[in-house]
Amino acid sequence: MEGLKLEQQHGKARVRVGRIWKQPAGTHHFVEWNVSISLISNCITAYTRGDNSDIVATDTMKNTVYVKAKECKEQLSVEDFAIILGKHFTSFYQQVTAAIIKIVEKPWERIYVHGQPHEHGFKLGSVRHTTEVMIKKSGEVQVISGLEGLTLLKTTKSGFEGFIRDKYTILPDTRERMLATEVTASWRYPFHALASIPAKKSYFMERYIEVKGLLMDSFFGPPKDGVYSPSVQSTLYHMANAILVRFPDIASVQLKLPNIHFLPVKLSSRDNPVVVEFEDDVFLPTDEPHGTIEATLDRISSKM
Numbered sequence: 001m002e003g004l005k006l007e008q009q010h011g012k013a014r015v016r017v018g019r020i021w022k023q024p025a026g027t028h029h030f031v032e033w034n035v036s037i038s039l040i041s042n043c044i045t046a047y048t049r050g051d052n053s054d055i056v057a058t059d060t061m062k063n064t065v066y067v068k069a070k071e072c073k074e075q076l077s078v079e080d081f082a083i084i085l086g087k088h089f090t091s092f093y094q095q096v097t098a099a100i101i102k103i104v105e106k107p108w109e110r111i112y113v114h115g116q117p118h119e120h121g122f123k124l125g126s127v128r129h130t131t132e133v134m135i136k137k138s139g140e141v142q143v144i145s146g147l148e149g150l151t152l153l154k155t156t157k158s159g160f161e162g163f164i165r166d167k168y169t170i171l172p173d174t175r176e177r178m179l180a181t182e183v184t185a186s187w188r189y190p191f192h193a194l195a196s197i198p199a200k201k202s203y204f205m206e207r208y209i210e211v212k213g214l215l216m217d218s219f220f221g222p223p224k225d226g227v228y229s230p231s232v233q234s235t236l237y238h239m240a241n242a243i244l245v246r247f248p249d250i251a252s253v254q255l256k257l258p259n260i261h262f263l264p265v266k267l268s269s270r271d272n273p274v275v276v277e278f279e280d281d282v283f284l285p286t287d288e289p290h291g292t293i294e295a296t297l298d299r300i301s302s303k304m
């Protein structure tokens, strides 16, 4: 090892677990999670000498997900479950110095029959709640929440003009186009210690619902007139800014807004000069290629 430094982590990815909580009155609550665990631990000799005596087996990590899911007697958020797992790995194993837990929740939503919530019926939605929690043995913690799969579209109030024009440019300036995207968002909480995480059980769930709502409100604007978007970049900034303005307990926001293009359809031939004239009405939807617009908005901390 002389003159060399080894950085390593090991874990189990994509551990899938479903958990039902059955209330005595008849209502069932259900979640399905996809959990990934990564441990930073003192097991260097496993790499350098073939000595596994300090390894937490990734199979053990997988089993722990099921044991902890069983132990949770009430429904909880992905963030709270990730914190439980992270606390377990960093306190139970002397070798483990830090744990990174990522969870994606499958969006099972309660079904309504004749306007009534069904006791045990669910359908799959589209927006996935995500989290990434990092916990150190010292109790230092970082909690990131997020969402993915939030697909949004508006049929007007979007344009793109005034960009660099050169010999490679053919895109015309426009103040009238469609705008569509699939939002991936993540937001970081400012807590650095387990003790400073709010005790309220529904805290992370409420934030998730509020952030999702605010992302949509700021993308679309008011129901009647909407809000004009001069670019995906500008819309992204306004969405991220709205979150930091509304929620003092969110320290930073990362947004990924692919620009999913709807191409104008114009059909003509030499014999038939106008088969379909484009009047902002008929489009060719495309998946690829698509624009990728991504940014992180942070608060500048004034620790002076």
Ligand SMILES: O=c1[nH]c(=O)c2[nH]c(=O)[nH]c2[nH]1
Pocket: 160, 171, 230, 231, 232, 233, 259, 291
């Ligand atoms: O909102 C947009 N941002 C871009 O950077 C870009 N580039 C492009 O070709 N179309 C668009 N639209």
